[in-house]
Amino acid sequence: xxxxxxxxxxxxxxxxxxxxxxxxxxxxxxxxxxxxxxxxxxxxxxxxxxxxxxxxxxxxxxxxxxxxxxxxxxxxxxxxxxxxxxxxxxxxxxxxxxxxxxxxxxxxxxxxxxxxxxxxxxxxxxxxxxxxxxxxxxxxxxxxxxxxxxxxxxxxxxxxxxxxxxxxxxxxxxxxxxxxxxxxxxxxxxxxxxxxxxxxxxxxxxxxxxxxxxxxxxxxxxxxxxxxxxxxxxxxxxxxxxxxxxxxxxxxxxxxxxxxxxxxxxxxxxxxxxxxxxxxxxxxxxxxxxxxxxxxxxxxxxxxxxxxxx
Numbered sequence: 551x552x553x554x555x556x557x558x559x560x561x562x563x564x565x566x567x568x569x570x571x572x573x574x575x576x577x578x579x580x581x582x583x584x585x586x587x588x589x590x591x592x593x594x595x596x597x598x599x600x601x602x603x604x605x606x607x608x609x610x611x612x613x614x615x616x617x618x619x620x621x622x623x624x625x626x627x628x629x630x631x632x633x634x635x636x637x638x639x640x641x642x643x644x645x646x647x648x649x650x651x652x653x654x655x656x657x658x659x660x661x662x663x664x665x666x667x668x669x670x671x672x673x674x675x676x677x678x679x680x681x682x683x684x685x686x687x688x689x690x691x692x693x694x695x696x697x698x699x700x701x702x703x704x705x706x707x708x709x710x711x712x713x714x715x716x717x718x719x720x721x722x723x724x725x726x727x728x729x730x731x732x733x734x735x736x737x738x739x740x741x742x743x744x745x746x747x748x749x750x751x752x753x754x755x756x757x758x759x760x761x762x763x764x765x766x767x768x769x770x771x772x773x774x775x776x777x778x779x780x781x782x783x784x785x786x787x788x789x790x791x792x793x794x795x796x797x798x799x800x801x802x803x804x805x806x807x808x809x810x811x812x813x814x815x816x817x818x819x820x821x822x823x824x825x826x827x828x829x830x831x832x833x834x835x836x837x838x839x840x841x842x843x844x845x846x847x848x849x850x851x852x853x854x855x856x857x858x859x860x
Contacts, residue, residue, distance in 0.1 A: 552640045552768040553715035553724065554851040559630030561848065566713025569625055573618075573705060574731065581738045591740040592792050604796050605686050608785075609694065611794070616697035622704045637708050639769030648767070648832075652775030655827070659820070660783045667812070674805035678789065683798035691785050691797075699777035706732050706757070707764045707773050715845045722842040725761045732757030744792040744807040755817030756780075762825065765841055766834045 559565075584591055599607050626637050638644050668675050706728045714724035733754030736742065741749055760773040785795045790803040828834070846854065 551846065551851065551854070552765065553712050553721060554846050555636040555640055556632070556712035556716050557848045557851045558636045559626070559632030561630075561716070563713070563717055565625075565629055566709065566717070569622060569705065570710050570713075577735055577738065584738050591738070591743050595740060595796060596791065599796060604789075604798055605683060605690060608687070608690055608795065608797060612690070612694040612698045615701045616694050619697050619701035619704060622701060622709055626709065637704065637712070637770075638774075639771060641769060645769065645771050648769070648771035649775040651831075652772040652828075653779040654775075655779075655824070656776045657779035657783045660780060661787065663820075664783075664787050668801060671805070674803060675788070675801045676804055677800070678798070678802040679800045680798060684800070687798045688786065691782055695782045695785060696778045699781050700774055702732070702735075703760070703770055703773050703777055707760055708770055711761070711764065719845050720842065721765055721840065721845060725758070725765060725841060729754055729757035729761050732760075739794045740792050741794065745809050745813070748809045749813060752813045752817055755821065759817075759821040759825070762841065763828060766825075766829070766837065767832060768840075772828060 556566075587594070589597075595607075602610070623634055623637075626632050627634060635642075635644055710728050710731070711724045714727055715721060718724065733750050733756075736750070736753045760777065763772045763776070764770055781795070785797050785799065787799055788801045788803055789795065789797045789799040790807075792807050834840075
């Protein structure tokens, strides 16, 4: 009953429109400004990094989203008002073991797959490690990236998922809409300019995967751990001159940008395997109902909740 946790607040459906519309408006404005800019995104990024340094630019990119996390949590707590726990999970308390499990699982797989690719295509990478800048990067990444990824999870799979589910009265609408919006949010990334719109398959597919594990597990914990691991390990291990995160990572990708197996394999092969692993570990059943079924009314939820309390 994750979506139904939204009923625990002082429900006013207008409250679910303010933050998403503000964020979407900002992203649309940002994308249009880049689309009509006389300078390409990668050239603009290179100029800013030359001026301020990659670690400073990383802070500039992450800080607004880190602040956004506290805006979402504050809005939930003060305006709805709803507890942060009920925005996070249908369980009585946040399950940190789930977050750690997803972080270690995907972090380990990401490091392994990246290492295999480096070994198989050594000509595509150069050793980029400089201990001073890297240690600064490590501090920045550990402090800010989990806040950035948590903002995106609480905004899309939390705030929007619950709001859209209550409005639509079902689960498939919030699953599909949040996945699509999550993918389109990345339109302004330099990767799109280099690889083309085909990269959206990865972004939307990742959003769909995160939405599925949120609904199947009735909470954000697995999505929070997965997303943090994905961005953190990537930022520390590999960088490139055409990615959103250009960092003092251990390796630098110098290959010619192009849509390859690394874009489609995660969505169509790796994510289904992860779903199988998680479903076995947490005993997920009744997939159709959890992903496409009806959302309870407020009265039904109150009745079920009072029964469970007894």
